[in-house]
Amino acid sequence: MADDKHKILIVGGGAAGLELATELGQKLGQRGLAEVTLLDAASTHIWKPLLHEVASGTLAEAEEIEYLAQAHRNHFRFLFGRMEGLNRAAKEIIVSPITNKQGVELIPRRTFKYDTLVMAVGSVSNTFGIKGVDQYCRFIDTTKEAFRFQKQLVDTYYIQSYASQSHQRDKPLSIVIIGAGATGVELSAELHEVTKLLATYGLEGSIKVDITIIEAATQLLPALPPRLSQATQQQLVKLGINLKLGRRVTEVTETAVHTHDGEVFEADLKVWAAGIKAPDWMKNLDGLETNHINQLVVDQTLKTSDDDIFAVGDCAACAWVGHGGNVPPRAQAAHQQASTVAKTIINRLKGKPAVPFVYRDYGSLVSLGKFSTVGSLMGSLMGTVSVGGFIAYVVYLSLYKMHQVAIHGYFRTAMLTLSNLFRRSTHAKIKMH
Secondary structure, three states, X not given: OHHHOEEEEEEOOOHHHHHHHHHHHHHHHOOOOEEEEEEEOOOEEOOHHHHHHHHHOOOOOOOOEEHHHHHHHHOOEEEEOOEEEEEOOOOEEEEOOEEXXXXXXXXXXXXXXXXXXXXXXXXXXXXXXXXXHHHHOEOOOOHHHHHHHHHHHHHHHHHHHHHHHOOOOOOOEEEEEEOOOHHHHHHHHHHOOHXXXXXXXXXXXXXXXXXEEEEOOOOOOOOOOHHHHHHHHHHHHHOOOEEEEOOOEEEEOOOEEEEOOOOEEEOOEEEEOOOEEOOHHHOOOOOOOEOOOOOEEEOOOOEOOOOOEEEOHHHEEEEEOXXXXXXXXXXXXXXXXXXXXXXXXXXXXXXXXXXXXXXXXXXXXXXXXXXXXXXXXXXXXXXXEEEEHHHHHHHHHHHHHHHHHHHXXXXXXXXXXXXXXXXXXXXXXXHHO
C-alpha cells in the first residue's frame, strides 16, 4: 500500500527543491520505492537568477514550469500550500490555510506526514529592520514579486509619460536600487533598456529614466575579485547608471531614500536587494538549530540537528570546509546540494551511509545585459581566470542549461532551446519587416 512507502517530503520548489523532487521521482517514485512529495506556495517555477529579467520585462518568454505537469512527468506528487510549522515528534509539517482575496478560507490548515523531510524554502530579502523598507520598497524574491514590480514599472511609466507630454512634470522617472550584489547590478543593467521596452506598450514619446544604485560597501559585487568589480563599475557608468557607494541607507519614505550621510535620493520606484535571510518562521522551527539569519544549521551531509531532516539551498547554513565561512547562497551550490542529498536519501533507503557534501566553486558570473557579462571561472587546473564579453555570457547561459537538464533531461532541454531560438528568430524577422 502507498501508506507503507517511505514518505519523502520536500518543502520549496526552487532550484534545489525542484531538482531534488525530479531526481527522486525518477529514481524512487517511478519504481514504487518511495512516495515523493513537493510542497510550494506557488503553482509555477522560474529559475531565481532569471527573476531580474522578469522584473524588468526583458524575459520575452517567461520560462515557467508548471509544478503539476513536472510532477506528473517525473512521478512525484505536488501539493500547493505554504508551510508554517513543524511537529518533529509526530513527524509532520503544518501548512497554512488557503484563502481567497476576500479572506474567505478555501482550504483549512492541514498537516502532512514524512519519514524524510528536506527543507528547500530558499531565502527572502533581509531588510535589517530599516524604517520604511517593508512599506515602500519592492522586492525580487519570488516570481510574483517580480511581476508586481514589472506592473508597477509600466504603470509608473504610463503616468509620468503622459504627465510629461502635458507639461505637468519635467523630471525623469527615478529608480533607486539598494544593494550592489548580483541581483541589484543585473537588474540595473536590464532596466537600462527600459525606455525601449516600454515603447512597445504603445506610448507616444518617451521620458528619461534615471537609475541609481546605493551600496553600503565601497565596491560592487564583493563575491568578485576587485579588478572585476572595477570593470563592472566602469561598464555601469558607461550605461549612465548612478553609483553611490559607501552609503548606508537609514530610512525609506514614499518618495525618497535617505542615507547615513544626510543625502536624500528622490525615487519613484525603490527596489531592495541588499541582503538575504531565511524566512522568519524558520527561526523557531520546533527546536531545530538556526543561525542569526534563520538558516538551518546543517552538518557536512546537509543533515540538521534532527536525523530525519535535511536542508539545501539558501535556507541551509553549511560550513565551507577550508574557507572559514558558510557555502555561499548561489544557484550552483543549490544544484550541487540537491544532487548530494538525492544520493544520501537513496542510500538511506538501502541502509547505507550518507554522502558528504563537497562544494565545488566554479566562479561567479554577473550579466550586464545581452552579450555583456563579467566574472571569474575557477578550476583545479586553471586556478582563477577572469572572463568577460561573449564567452562569459555563454558560460552564464550554460548554468541555466544545467538547471534545465536536471529538470527536463538532455533531450527535452535541447528541444526547448531550439524552440526558443526559433521563436526569437521569427520575432526578430517580424520586427525587421
